[in-house]
Amino acid sequence: MDEPPAADRGLVALKWLVIVLIATSIAGIVAIVALFWTRLPRPAPPLPAGIALPDGTRVEAFTRGRGFLAVVTDAGEILILDPGGRRVTQRIVIETDGE
Template sequence: MDDDDGTRPDDRNLVFLRRLVTVLTATMIFGVLTIVVLLVIRLQTPPSPSLPDGLTLPEGVTAEAVTFGRGWIAVVTGDGRILILDRTTGAVLQDVPVSLPR
């Protein structure tokens, strides 16, 4: 029943199983460490600026994108305009029409 190299088939299967378990353990450790590092990086980033409570858009306008500046907020609307709003009061400072080729 012994092979030429002195090991039985069961011994070779156990060696393969040990190596497989070791590789899978190392992979899981690497994955858990990666998740922990990503969480630490994500939780250290400062929170995004908050919108003022009184921020209201004109009637029928939907926001597609928002950009924050020093003292102002730019809102890109669905009808092709950029509204520049005061950060503290929410009042419209500028209404810039945008015409893009379709």
């Protein structure tokens, strides 16, 4: 068999380089989509319609954790509530440096 001319060998090499580039691009896109799929947050569970706080309490911040709700008040304490927001289960006093 005759060996193909040099120009044809160059085209064959270029063809394989393009195939490898396309396969790499497809693998990269699949990896990016998989990362987005696994890393993006899922919809949060719904918040309770209301929460029961002691009278005169003003809320400065609110957060939800696994199995609890936390409210930071202007009185310098954190109130931990049950997931339904109906009962205070713990009070944490915030100690400041006089700021």
